[in-house]
Amino acid sequence: MTDAARATVIVPAHNESAVIERCLATLLAGALPGEFQVVVVSNGSHDATAALARSFTSHPVEVVELPAPSKIAALRAGLARARTGVRVVVDADVLLGTSALRELVSALAAAEPNPRAGSPQLAVDTFASSPLVRAYYRTWTRLPYVRTGMIGSGVFAVNLAGASRLSTLPDILNDDEWVRRSFPPPERITTLATFTMTAPRTLRALISRNARAHLGNRELNSKNPGNGNTIGDLIKAVRSREVTPTDALAYFAVVALSRTLARWRLATGRARQWSTDHTSRT
Numbered sequence: 001m002t003d004a005a006r007a008t009v010i011v012p013a014h015n016e017s018a019v020i021e022r023c024l025a026t027l028l029a030g031a032l033p034g035e036f037q038v039v040v041v042s043n044g045s046h047d048a049t050a051a052l053a054r055s056f057t058s059h060p061v062e063v064v065e066l067p068a069p070s071k072i073a074a075l076r077a078g079l080a081r082a083r084t085g086v087r088v089v090v091d092a093d094v095l096l097g098t099s100a101l102r103e104l105v106s107a108l109a110a111a112e113p114n115p116r117a118g119s120p121q122l123a124v125d126t127f128a129s130s131p132l133v134r135a136y137y138r139t140w141t142r143l144p145y146v147r148t149g150m151i152g153s154g155v156f157a158v159n160l161a162g163a164s165r166l167s168t169l170p171d172i173l174n175d176d177e178w179v180r181r182s183f184p185p186p187e188r189i190t191t192l193a194t195f196t197m198t199a200p201r202t203l204r205a206l207i208s209r210n211a212r213a214h215l216g217n218r219e220l221n222s223k224n225p226g227n228g229n230t231i232g233d234l235i236k237a238v239r240s241r242e243v244t245p246t247d248a249l250a251y252f253a254v255v256a257l258s259r260t261l262a263r264w265r266l267a268t269g270r271a272r273q274w275s276t277d278h279t280s281r282t
Contacts, residue, residue, distance in 0.1 A: 005037040007086040007105040010078030013040055014069045016092035017047040018281045021056065023092045028059040030098035038062065039078045044069025072171050085109060085160035093198060093281055094154035096120070100193035107189050108159040115162035117179055118189030119155045122146060126199045133206050135250035137199055142242045143229040150188040152176030155195045173272065174216025181226045201279035209277050210258035211265060218262070
């Protein structure tokens with residue numbers, strides 16, 4: 001790996017042996033030698049995550065091992081090793097292809113010297129999900145939070161001018177949303193290419209994932225309020241026939257149950273409980 005790499009790609013990974021090879025293979029399938037500096041940060045893993053990342057031979061991969069599970073610590077460790085202007089963070093369970101990565105890197109580099117954060121457009125794979133989970137995502141992807149620009153949900157990137165803002169990355173649950181809120185809308189870039197997030201298979205897994213996200217947003221709202229979807233947005237989507245009443249009801253039920261679980265976790269001291277969705281990693 002040389003310092004001429006176009007971008008540093010950081011992959012935080014906690015017990016991701018089921019998907020780390022898939023993530024790297026998709027990311028680097030068309031990469032040129034030395035095109036990207038790739039850093040996999042295995043944090044608190046007790047499986048083969050680090051070994052599998054080291055055994056990836058088609059492109060050099062740096063592997064850092066941290067003793068404790070902490071995505072924020074993993075991000076800090078990866079960012080500290082970045083040798084290029086553009087920093088890209090990719091969750092181990094999402095699929096980001098080489099061409100989409102290049103497009104994202106080029107867009108952010110072209111924006112210098114202005115600080116910018118960006119991500120490709122989100123695609124959600126619900127093929128193996130239950131009907132209720134599919135209904136939730138059919139609704140969620142048609143609401144303003146997803147439709148109005150950079151969303152993250154597994155991929156975000158910053159250029160050199162924006163990288164300094166990550167130096168203050170706090171100990172938070174929702175790092176993607178923290179980055180999004182750190183860059184106002186004029187400083188966000190959404191490229192035309194897509195990355196794929198695999199949806200949970202079961203309703204239980206979806207509620208658990210969303211409860212953690214809700215707690216993360218609640219934590220952020222106390223310091224830096226943001227705009228999420230509202231009941232008004234949901235009603236508008238139904239009236240415009242972008243969302244069916246049945247799907248809207250399923251979405252509303254999932255949100256209500258997720259918030260109930262979040263309140264229970266908060267009341268019982270489990271607010272920072274790790275909520276890895278294993279159903280989407282099979």
